[in-house]
Amino acid sequence: MDIPYTIEARPDTGLYNAKVGIWIFLASEVMLFGALFSSYILLRVGAPEGYWPRGWLNVPLGTLNTLVLITSSITTVMAWASCKLNQFGRFKVYHACTLLLALVFLCIKSYEYHDKFMHYEIVLKDGRIADGHIVENDPKADHVVIAGRYVQDRLDLYDLEERKAPRHHEEISIPRSQIEKMERYGPWHNTYLALYFTLTGLHALHVIGGAIVIGFLWGPGSKLWETDPERFTNRVEISGLFWHFVDLVWIFLFPVLYLI
Amino acid sequence: MSMEAAAPAIPHIEAHEAHHAEAGFWSTYVFSTDHKVIGIQYGVTALCFLLFGFCLMMVMRWQIANPGQAVPVVGPLLAAIFGDVAAKGIVSPDLYNSFGAMHGTIMVFMAIVPLAFAAFGNYVVPLMIGAPDMAFPRVNMASYQAYVVGGLIMFTSFFIPGGPAQAGWTSYSPLATSIATDGQTFWIIGMVFLITSSLLGAVNFIATIIQLRAPGMTWMRLPFFVWAQFVTAFLLLLAFPPLEAAAIMQFMDKVLHTSFFLPTGLAIGGNLAHVSGGGSPLLWQHLFWFLAHPEVYVLILPAMGIVAEIIANNTRKPLYGYKSLVYSVLTIGFLSFIVWAHHMYLTGMGIRIATFFQTTTMIISIPSVIVLTCMFISLWGGSIRFNTPMLFVMAFLPMFGIGGLTGLPLGLSYSDIHLHDTYYVIAHFHYIVAPGTIFALFAGIYYWFPKITGRMMSEYWGRVHFWLSLIFMNLIFQPMFAQGMAGMLRRMADGGANYSQARVPGAIGGLSASVMHLHTFILWAAVGLGLAQIPFIINLFWSIKNGKPAGSDNPWEATTLEWQTPTPPPHGNFLKPIEVHRGPYEYSVPGHAKDFTPQNEPD
Amino acid sequence: MTTEAQAEFAQHVRRYLYVFYALLFGTLATVGASYIPFGNHAINIAVALVIACGKASLVGGFFMHLISERKLIYGLLAFTACFFLGLMFLTVSAFADLPRMTVTH
Numbered sequence: 001m002d003i004p005y006t007i008e009a010r011p012d013t014g015l016y017n018a019k020v021g022i023w024i025f026l027a028s029e030v031m032l033f034g035a036l037f038s039s040y041i042l043l044r045v046g047a048p049e050g051y052w053p054r055g056w057l058n059v060p061l062g063t064l065n066t067l068v069l070i071t072s073s074i075t076t077v078m079a080w081a082s083c084k085l086n087q088f089g090r091f092k093v094y095h096a097c098t099l100l101l102a103l104v105f106l107c108i109k110s111y112e113y114h115d116k117f118m119h120y121e122i123v124l125k126d127g128r129i130a131d132g133h134i135v136e137n138d139p140k141a142d143h144v145v146i147a148g149r150y151v152q153d154r155l156d157l158y159d160l161e162e163r164k165a166p167r168h169h170e171e172i173s174i175p176r177s178q179i180e181k182m183e184r185y186g187p188w189h190n191t192y193l194a195l196y197f198t199l200t201g202l203h204a205l206h207v208i209g210g211a212i213v214i215g216f217l218w219g220p221g222s223k224l225w226e227t228d229p230e231r232f233t234n235r236v237e238i239s240g241l242f243w244h245f246v247d248l249v250w251i252f253l254f255p256v257l258y259l260i
Numbered sequence: 261m262s263m264e265a266a267a268p269a270i271p272h273i274e275a276h277e278a279h280h281a282e283a284g285f286w287s288t289y290v291f292s293t294d295h296k297v298i299g300i301q302y303g304v305t306a307l308c309f310l311l312f313g314f315c316l317m318m319v320m321r322w323q324i325a326n327p328g329q330a331v332p333v334v335g336p337l338l339a340a341i342f343g344d345v346a347a348k349g350i351v352s353p354d355l356y357n358s359f360g361a362m363h364g365t366i367m368v369f370m371a372i373v374p375l376a377f378a379a380f381g382n383y384v385v386p387l388m389i390g391a392p393d394m395a396f397p398r399v400n401m402a403s404y405q406a407y408v409v410g411g412l413i414m415f416t417s418f419f420i421p422g423g424p425a426q427a428g429w430t431s432y433s434p435l436a437t438s439i440a441t442d443g444q445t446f447w448i449i450g451m452v453f454l455i456t457s458s459l460l461g462a463v464n465f466i467a468t469i470i471q472l473r474a475p476g477m478t479w480m481r482l483p484f485f486v487w488a489q490f491v492t493a494f495l496l497l498l499a500f501p502p503l504e505a506a507a508i509m510q511f512m513d514k515v516l517h518t519s520f521f522l523p524t525g526l527a528i529g530g531n532l533a534h535v536s537g538g539g540s541p542l543l544w545q546h547l548f549w550f551l552a553h554p555e556v557y558v559l560i561l562p563a564m565g566i567v568a569e570i571i572a573n574n575t576r577k578p579l580y581g582y583k584s585l586v587y588s589v590l591t592i593g594f595l596s597f598i599v600w601a602h603h604m605y606l607t608g609m610g611i612r613i614a615t616f617f618q619t620t621t622m623i624i625s626i627p628s629v630i631v632l633t634c635m636f637i638s639l640w641g642g643s644i645r646f647n648t649p650m651l652f653v654m655a656f657l658p659m660f661g662i663g664g665l666t667g668l669p670l671g672l673s674y675s676d677i678h679l680h681d682t683y684y685v686i687a688h689f690h691y692i693v694a695p696g697t698i699f700a701l702f703a704g705i706y707y708w709f710p711k712i713t714g715r716m717m718s719e720y721w722g723r724v725h726f727w728l729s730l731i732f733m734n735l736i737f738q739p740m741f742a743q744g745m746a747g748m749l750r751r752m753a754d755g756g757a758n759y760s761q762a763r764v765p766g767a768i769g770g771l772s773a774s775v776m777h778l779h780t781f782i783l784w785a786a787v788g789l790g791l792a793q794i795p796f797i798i799n800l801f802w803s804i805k806n807g808k809p810a811g812s813d814n815p816w817e818a819t820t821l822e823w824q825t826p827t828p829p830p831h832g833n834f835l836k837p838i839e840v841h842r843g844p845y846e847y848s849v850p851g852h853a854k855d856f857t858p859q860n861e862p863d
Numbered sequence: 864m865t866t867e868a869q870a871e872f873a874q875h876v877r878r879y880l881y882v883f884y885a886l887l888f889g890t891l892a893t894v895g896a897s898y899i900p901f902g903n904h905a906i907n908i909a910v911a912l913v914i915a916c917g918k919a920s921l922v923g924g925f926f927m928h929l930i931s932e933r934k935l936i937y938g939l940l941a942f943t944a945c946f947f948l949g950l951m952f953l954t955v956s957a958f959a960d961l962p963r964m965t966v967t968h
Contacts, residue, residue, distance in 0.1 A: 470935065498942070498943060498946050499946075502950060540958075543954075546954045546957065547954075550950055550954075594942075597946045597949055598953065604957075608962060609957055609960065609961075610960030610961050611960075612960050613956055616953075
């Protein structure tokens with residue numbers, strides 16, 4: 001006996017197996033990201049007044065990434081629609097766009113991560129804090145050069161919008177002998193960054209996973225179109241549902257991390 | 261599992277079989293996508309972990325009863341593997357803690373859940389609903405492989421420098437990330453694989469039960485075991501991901517030095533920790549218990565399902581209150597998501613929120629009692645056959661009763677203040693899982709053995725196994741209630757010697773000599789329990805080839821569909837399409853010649 | 864697919880494009896609204912989340928075909944939403960509800 005309802009819908013539920021399966025799986029993903037969002041709310045509400053970062057992320061880049069993902073969502077649904085309308089060539093074009101847009105998203109994300117990793121907070125022995133992007137960090141040199149500014153009060157580093165942080169950064173040279181502590185803006189730096197890297201990192205892993213599946217269907221998996229177009233179309237639909245979910249998560253991530 | 265074409269077969273099936281006759285050893289027994297093979301793989305692996313977890317406990321019990329004395333027999337082995345922490349074969353507190361953490365983790369995540377949910381579920385559920393296999397066979401195989409990888413990672417953690425995880429199966433931060441061992445990291449990564457395995461399995465079960473029921477198998481004709489597995493799958497699906505998120509965050513805390521769960525001002529060993537702070541240890545506890553409470557229902561629901569099937573079969577009458585059972589199990593599933601903070605009464609929660617969780621905890625006991633009551637009443641007026649599965653199942657009922665009732669003072673926040681983290685808790689949950697769930701699982705093994713192998717396990721040795729296990733399990737766990745009420749705390753490597761009246765004469769609440777002596781009593785009972793499993797293990801393997809032949813495909817004369825297949829069921833399960841005409845427990849129907857009518861027998 | 868079905872499908876396709884434009888607009892609106900000084904920062908948060916929910920509904924409803932999905936899927940998602948909200952609200956209120964009085968003697 002073969003497994004029934006792999007392509008045709010079961011009469012009483014009106015669904016084929018893989019569709020039930022992917023929605024069940026997406027329900028678990030809602031709980032996964034939901035737990036992370038809950039953690040975000042908790043840690044933010046619990047943070048002392050003024051110590052929660054604002055304005056640390058590049059809004060134009062984030063907006064661009066959002067538009068990239070939304071566009072990839074429409075190309076995904078159009079790819080499936082093309083399959084339904086028997087236009088295999090169009091399917092190939094649309095999903096090629098989806099994959100390209102996924103790549104663009106990941107590149108922008110990598111740039112943003114890199115930018116954070118190049119950003120240092122240097123606490124000096126006299127109590128001042130220097131904060132900025134690394135220009136020169138030769139281990140053999142006795143100076144570290146950053147493009148940034150000095151602050152007296154740590155709070156000035158957090159809410160960049162409220163505190164009207166200067167846009168222009170000058171180069172500051174700091175002797176290594178005066179450095180008490182030097183830490184880059186990684187996930188260890190504070191809980192906001194920890195959440196940022198974890199949330200966007202997990203999201204990026206989902207983007208990569210989704211892109212791999214769509215890439216497989218676009219490439220070697222597309223042979224199935226010739227022998228069983230309906231089954232192939234269903235696979236495109238299922239992978240598309242996963243991709244839309246990834247877009248959905250970003251729709252919430254973007255304002256939560258970048259804007260509010 | 262015979263891959264040669266079964267006896268009389270429709271040509272389509274023959275061609276199907278011929279196609280699969282090419283399959284070699286590896287794709288038949290190792291990389292199989294057949295739910296029956298996967299079920300057996302899960303079962304064997306889980307039983308191995310069960311035995312391993314038992315051995316860890318034996319070493320711990322020795323240390324508790326004889327603190328500071330070298331462990332007999334295995335002492336030199338411990339010293340050889342673990343070095344300093346087991347110097348001269350003596351269990352150090354560090355080793356004790358790691359064995360304790362791993363005993364809990366292994367028993368819950370690598371023994372009971374894979375056995376109760378994945379092993380029995382995989383083998384029996386598709387057969388019971390009349391399906392040819394699970395909805396996603398390759399995903400099924402992947403879920404078993406993820407389980408093996410997770411289990412191997414956990415097992416390997418014993419042999420790395422620093423040893424395995426030491427912060428309890430609950431892995432509370434900041435302790436979990438402060439202990440200088442990579443074992444904690446191995447634990448987290450192992451958990452991620454185990455969680456992935458369960459998630460994939462849950463997706464498969466839910467989709468299969470929804471989509472692949474045979475024609476005529478309506479929801480209210482499903483055997484109760486299938487309902488139990490269905491709810492269990494939902495619990496795993498929706499409760500595990502928050503723990504996965506928390507595990508990722510704890511991993512980041514340990515490896516990347518984030519402070520998700522580390523508060524500002526954290527000091528370790530007297531020194532300020534070099535972390536950013538701003539995190540919350542309670543956040544870990546909330547996320548952990550959000551899973552871990554539904555997890556305990558994952559441990560018990562499949563067992564209830566097995567018990568129900570065996571009761572109906574061996575009383576030769578329908579289960580009492582089928583509808584009540586179904587609605588109760590659905591209610592338990594729903595409520596289990598909103599009771600979790602009863603594990604956190606002592607974390608400084610306010611009265612209002614503690615009352616909320618206490619209320620939901622009390623409410624959830626109602627459907628549990630309904631389920632147990634229906635099973636008790638099902639015995640009334642039955643023609644009871646006292647075979648080995650039935651003995652285990654009948655013992656399950658009062659044992660689970662004890663375990664469940666002793667949960668009530670723990671669920672009430674006021675009494676929990678006295679009992680939290682004492683041996684009372686250990687006794688409570690072990691009563692539910694050990695003479696509760698494990699008895700049901702033993703019953704299931706004896707019951708479904710003839711379907712898998714075509715032979716019966718020895719009745720005589722089954723009874724020996726049963727009586728000895730029942731007696732020794734009670735001797736082990738009953739005294740722990742007394743110890744707990746006397747104030748003996750959990751997870752004490754010296755068995756409470758530091759708080760005993762012998763060490764601190766006249767101390768208020770000091771543990772009395774009689775309470776301390778119980779440790780030795782419990783140790784001997786544990787030895788007895790271990791010895792009692794030997795006949796079972798021998799019986800299990802010996803009966804595969806030498807057991808009494810079952811004589812028919814349906815030796816227990818059962819009504820459910822898994823007994824209406826050839827033995828063992830071939831690839832695809834049913835020789836011809838199945839149609840269901842009646843409910844699952846048509847036993848002793850008046851006017852019928854036989855005292856049972858299978859679900860698929862035509863009208 | 865028959866030509867009738869294809870024509871009907873073309874309608875659907877047009878709908879996807881409208882949704883796309885709405886999503887683009889929604890994105891720009893979210894960014895813009897984040898710069899409007901409402902006084903109370905909580906209002907900015909609320910506005911951002913409302914727009915995000917709107918965009919999510921569009922993606923879910925139209926791209927994921929939820930608007931014409933089966934009861935089974937709705938039921939599954941309703942339960943998930945329930946438990947997600949439970950996790951969030953109960954955890955946050957557990958943190959918010961702390962004992963008021965400490966022992967003073």
